[in-house]
Amino acid sequence: MELIKEIFNEIKKHEKIIILRHKLPDGDAYGFQFGLKRIINLNWPDKIVKISGLPNPRLDYVGTEFDEIKDSEFAESLVIVGDTANTARIDDERWSLGKKVIKIDHHPNREPFGDLIYVRDDFCAASEILADMIRSENLKIDAEAAKIIFHGIVTDSGRFLVRFPKPRTFELAGWLLQQGFNLEALYHDLYERPIEEVRFTSYVYDNFKTSPNGVAHIYLPKEKLKEFNLSAFRAAYDYSTLLADIQNVPVWVIFAQLEDGTIRAELRSSGVTINHVAEQNGGGGHKTSCGIQFKDLTMMDVVIDQLDQTLAKEKNGN
Ligand SMILES: [Mn+2]
Incomplete structure (x- = not known):
């Protein structure tokens, strides 16, 4: 699809990329942010990719490393905002300082923002959109990236129960699983809960x-x-x-x-x-x-x- 190619062209064109997502991040927000960062690092190792936003300690098993980003860096960077329907929910108000801004989301496009917008509300998760983008462009992926993105899909779809997963959703999940991560270990992290929560x-x-x-x-x-x-x-x-x-x-x-x-x-x-x-x-x-x-x-x-x-x-x- 043309828009997907255009997004990756922007990524190729920019030396610095900042990836953002919504406040109070969930598995999908993390899947998009950490997943895309890892995919860019794998495919274009000389790019500088940074991520920011407040962490969700509950999701430490997905990723813990966020970057300190100076205001001035935004003006030199391509800013990609994922899984966020409206600007008030973006977990870094400096998003608009970006040299170029791309919105990638699966919520209804009530508030279009950015220079490029790729919204697919027929997808269960922003992470599912990301998986589809990576697969359709034949990009390099590894087990760790696949795990992070799979986790985004499985959590945002309520374990493939809600938001109407499509045959495509399962295909993408299967393709991610083929990359060889340990599903049992991931589900252990996902399902284990403290006794207070029971x-x-x-x-x-x-x-x-x-x-x-x-x-x-x-x-x-x-x-x-x-x-x-x-x-x-x-x-x-x-x-x-x-x-x-x-x-x-x-x-x-x-x-x-x-x-x-x-x-x-x-x-x-x-x-x-x-x-x-x-x-x-x-x-x-x-x-x-x-x-x-x-x-x-x-x-x-x-x-x-x-x-x-x-x-x-x-x-x-x-
Ligand atoms: Mn989502």
């Missing part, structure tokens, strides 16, 4: 509530999260699947309170479109998987109510 699971199951039309929801204040030694982000985001697959509960939300009192809401559905509720309240995301952040506790009822109304309309066939 207790947390039990707490969520015991305490969630449901609205009349089937919105499951739970609020986790910061004191509660401390008991389980969990960050708000991890509780709301990584554990969003806890309330999935409940009969007659097509929509679910986890509200988790950050240290500063802000509430992080992660909204999920098994099919009904819900991202309008996130957008109406200052958030955003995918049709069936989106998030909001707000300070006002009463907003929780507003969000639950709007989601409940969405389900009511759905039932009445509107």
Whole structure:
């Protein structure tokens, strides 16, 4: 595809490249950032590739080394932003200082930014887009790069369960696996969890509530999260699947309170479109998987109510 060639041409043309991704990085953000860095290093070893953003210690097994980047370096660099739908979420506000900026993403392209934009919302993960780009251009890849990118796909697709993986997704995953990384070891890193988190699971199951039309929801204040030694982000985001697959509960939300009192809401559905509720309240995301952040506790009822109304309309066939 032309656009893919154009992106790699830009990479070839630039001596310095900076790779960025969204705040509060997940497996996919890491997969894109560390994966692309390694691929560029393998294929064009004389290029200087840097990555920045706040680390997520939970993902230390994927990569730990981030670079200190001076402001002046941006002006000389090609900046590639992956897995990030809008500029406010980019985890380095200096992105716009880049000599040239490329956006590569799989979220709906609500806020197009950059000089080159490659958005494919039919892909499960930005890491899947990356795998496809590498394979279609026949680039060099090794087991470590394959592992990092595979991890991005497997986490963002909820272990190939959500966001509708395509035959292509499995093909790419198979191709990555062929590169020879140890899948068993990777899954061990991915699945092993502290005992507090097992207790947390039990707490969520015991305490969630449901609205009349089937919105499951739970609020986790910061004191509660401390008991389980969990960050708000991890509780709301990584554990969003806890309330999935409940009969007659097509929509679910986890509200988790950050240290500063802000509430992080992660909204999920098994099919009904819900991202309008996130957008109406200052958030955003995918049709069936989106998030909001707000300070006002009463907003929780507003969000639950709007989601409940969405389900009511759905039932009445509107
Ligand atoms: Mn993603």
